[in-house]
Amino acid sequence: MAGHAPIIGQGKTVTSRRIGIISLRLHGYLFSFLPAPLSCPPIHRLCFALQGIKVYTVYMVHSISSNPSWFASGNAFCTCALLPHYISASRVRHFPTFLLHHNPTAPVLSSGHPSMATRSRASMAAAFIALLAVAALRCAPAAAELERVEHPAKNDGSLSLLVIGDWGRKGTYNQSRVAEQMGKVGEKLDIDFVVSTGDNFYDNGLTGVNDQQFEESFTNIYTAESLKKPWYLVLGNHDYRGDAVAQLNPVFNKIDSRFICKRSFIVNAEIVDFFFIDTTPFQLKYWTHPKDDHYDWRGVAPRGKYIDNLLKDLDEAMKKSTAKWKIAIGHHTMRSVSDHGETKELLQLLLPVLKDNSIDFYINGHDHCLEHISSRDSPLQYFTSGGGSKAWRGVFQPTDDKLQFFYDGQGFMSLQLNQDQADFIFYDVFGNILYSWSSSKTNYLQPSIHVTEE
Template sequence: MAGFARETMALAILLFAILACSAELQRFESPAKPDGSLSILVVGDWGRKGQFNQSQVATQMGRIGEELDIDFVVSTGDNFYEDGLTGVDDKAFEESFTDIYTSKSLQKQWYSVLGNHDYRGDVLAQLSPVLRNIDSRWLCLRNFILNAEIVDFFFVDTTPLVESYWTNPEDHHYDWREVAPRENYIPNLLKDLDAALKESTAPWKIVVGHHTMRSVSDHGDTPELLALLLPVLKDNGVDLYVNGHDHCLEHISSKDSPIQYLTSGGGSKAWRGVFTPNSDKLQFFHDGQGFMSLQLTAAAANIVFYDVFGQELYQWSVTKNLHAAE
């Protein structure tokens, strides 16, 4: 009996540890328009106090945002360069966000993920409600779900998945508070994401992360995401994976699934002259600054990429039933 009691106690402790480490993803609601449609803008890699054409991109986002009557904005991470925020009182928050995205159409909720540059500063500051008191548009969490009726957005914190940030940080410090140890964090994240995706009944499923899944630009593919995250997306019928990290605009189609990879990382400083093909189908690539719009109904999605001057560079549409590009 004593051995049985010890085994029972050990099992109870293990279950408690699992439950303590794994929590259901926090959910938010953003209703679609009365006609059942949704319009958003997506921008990434932007926070440079207006420099490197950040202000110019912001101006054009405001113009397009008004034309499309957007419902909210998605940020794909690397929100504050070079090394995140120093704390909740860091003026870079206002200098790179509040003072830059001033257009009326951009006074909507911003839903943001963290990027690797954000992890080099005080991560908890970016996640703090104190920033929401400074600017109510700001909402940044590690992993969460946004339900917009016709679509569920799953925001994923991809930085902890990249092993080199842990094992070879070079001259950088990464703020792993509330994440370490990595070997516990990742399985729990993937399990929670898988469960949330399986529960979703929305016509569209879109996953937003910072790091590239597929990219032909400077950073290229992220092996850890292909090995760990992509199988979960494929198993659960995810339609779009939206990211930043590479400072460019891209659309790549998966050759073995309906997933479309969309990079919107041109919010400020961009890279030129880097091109490395991969095995999936490259639909569009612009190695310059800009942003992306996404318009959705229950039956169709329309994606447009714009350059730093607000000129339309590329448009792609897909219907929910056919997954056929126009």
């Protein structure tokens, strides 16, 4: 095969976080590597190209797989060349770790077709880099115990909280109105904290730790005294479309001490364990068919290993839990009659873990509505609180699930817990009670249920 393999996106540098570049000069070729910070995933695939006329610097970046628009050509193909051997064009998503960037300080080695000597040297360099890639494969993220956050219950053993999802729009789409009513209900219930089910910042998450949207969509919106309690947040798919690693950065907790956002973690509140679950990586289409969206998979890729470890960690943590109530929190729906409907990957992979460990409730956002669905094959109950701002009016897709309540407008949910009972209430944008439901565990094993619809 004659000629040089084209390099897509030549001259584009996507990341500015350069943490100690390692440079290797082999036979006149300069290879520069950017070691990933601890929050980045290990290098699990290697994509680089060599041309006889230029030298390129390799930078660690957000997943190339998810945003072909980064490249000057605007298409979704990249040709990877390992001189003297050639690899045919493949979709960019198959090479998710590196972007190639011209090093302007490197000498021009030749023009036209590379000589045999040049090819030989390039082959040696390529082999060396391949060895680095193989070594990196051995550094895949391993399972680790989930981080625990201790949040004591009230002196009488009870707990009160609000649940909001899909909200960060700088106050628009009635976000400010919902926030106002949350403040009033929060004061009435003397809440202990707030749970966010994700999609905290629209449309494409945060751009970095200096993004003003953090204050415009969070700090300046939820100003009621009753809401100045800890906020425990998971990431949603829209958060992953921005700088997801930045949103997890503790710097935001220093800007606003309420903000506690992590991937997957546990909040222990004595009578209840809340298992916060990072559900976005489960959905395969975000990896294989991202369309024009970019997903920040740093700290996540490779997907399979990440999910396997997460499920193992969750199963171990749930089995160790001695709390009377066990509640799972995620962004994506498992059961829903709104736009997104069921998330099949969660039903196949996560739901069995929840059932095996007798999780009482799964609470999510993602669908911009309020709903309660009862499981037909277990005591597990599903609650959607995704009405924090923009709602999807008129979207209703009936399923075979046991639908208890559905509201296609804006609002939020409260949850009050004690040793014996859990009380759920949905509120609309005016603070009106739309629906309430209770479950009791007086005998610890078989919950009794009663429903009140306003």
